[in-house]
Amino acid sequence: MADKCVAIIPAAGQGKRMNASVNKQFLSLQGMPVIVHTLRVFDECAAVDEIILVAAAGEEHLYRKLITEYEIRKLTGIVTGGRERQDSVYNGVLSIRGDCEIVIIHDGARPLITQDLILKTIAAAQETGAAVVCVPVKDTIKVVGENQRVKKTLDRQLLWQAQTPQAFRYGIFIEAIESARADRFMGTDDTSLVERLGGDVKVVLGSYENLKITTPEDLILAEAIMARRNKQCG
Numbered sequence: 330m331a332d333k334c335v336a337i338i339p340a341a342g343q344g345k346r347m348n349a350s351v352n353k354q355f356l357s358l359q360g361m362p363v364i365v366h367t368l369r370v371f372d373e374c375a376a377v378d379e380i381i382l383v384a385a386a387g388e389e390h391l392y393r394k395l396i397t398e399y400e401i402r403k404l405t406g407i408v409t410g411g412r413e414r415q416d417s418v419y420n421g422v423l424s425i426r427g428d429c430e431i432v433i434i435h436d437g438a439r440p441l442i443t444q445d446l447i448l449k450t451i452a453a454a455q456e457t458g459a460a461v462v463c464v465p466v467k468d469t470i471k472v473v474g475e476n477q478r479v480k481k482t483l484d485r486q487l488l489w490q491a492q493t494p495q496a497f498r499y500g501i502f503i504e505a506i507e508s509a510r511a512d513r514f515m516g517t518d519d520t521s522l523v524e525r526l527g528g529d530v531k532v533v534l535g536s537y538e539n540l541k542i543t544t545p546e547d548l549i550l551a552e553a554i555m556a557r558r559n560k561q562c563g
């Protein structure tokens with residue numbers, strides 16, 4: 330039997346950098362809310378058995394409405410998020426009930442995810458225990474110190490940008506996130522929690538299209554990519 334896989338979708342951030350009047354996950358992308366695009370790809374992915382959505386306090390009912398309206402079948406829970414993304418992921422993972430071999434975590438604000446990338450990430454986590462989708466950095470990266478003075482230029486060959494999804498064998502992730510909490514370590518992504526314990530983390534080559542809606546221009550780009558995809562489909 331295939332490993333049971335639960336997807337955790339953190340969507341409980343404040344979206345401050347987006348500077349919008351509503352949570353960025355509710356903004357429209359090609360006529361449908363950003364979060365619905367994200368959830369649909371997971372819902373339609375054969376390797377994903379359940380989806381748990383993490384919502385900001387007070388917004389749970391708004392998501393519930395969308396889940397019903399857009400018929401997201403695999404959603405088994407909506408849990409309330411925490412202050413930092415890691416706290417939200419923790420609440421999501423703790424709410425898993427019953428068997429779970431693989432947990433896959435994906436930002437609600439990355440609506441351009443594809444099934445292919447989900448499948449590759451799950452397969453990589455089955456192989457090594459932990460996997461992260463990354464793309465090679467395109468620009469030259471400088472380390473900058475006080476008074477905006479360049480300290481050094483990093484070797485770009487070694488630099489990759491982390492995206493989501495990030496997937497794990499369940500036991501490995503629980504140990505890593507519990508340990509991070511005990512040590513008051515706050516990571517800006519999920520695999521960093523496994524890295525700090527010396528775990529093996531496999532990189533899955535991602536796509537520059539799998540962008541996170543972070544600032545207003547990201548939505549313009551996402552619209553263009555989504556419009557092109559829709560045109561190609563039919």
Ligand SMILES: Nc1ccn([C@@H]2O[C@H](COP(=O)(O)OP(=O)(O)OP(=O)(O)O)[C@@H](O)[C@H]2O)c(=O)n1
Pocket residue numbers: 338339340341342343344345346347383410411412413414415417418436437438439541542543
């Ligand atoms: N406490 C938090 C913070 C973030 N997220 C989610 O994690 C994903 C990645 O976070 P990011 O896009 O950086 O969102 P925000 O933290 O909302 O953005 P900002 O820093 O601009 O406020 C988003 O889908 C966001 O909703 C979350 O569930 N809980």
Ligand SMILES: C[C@](O)(CO)[C@H](O)COP(=O)(O)O
Pocket residue numbers: 414436491492493517518519541
């Ligand atoms: C996890 C993540 O998507 C990896 O790029 C990202 O770190 C989360 O968002 P933030 O911009 O760091 O808040």
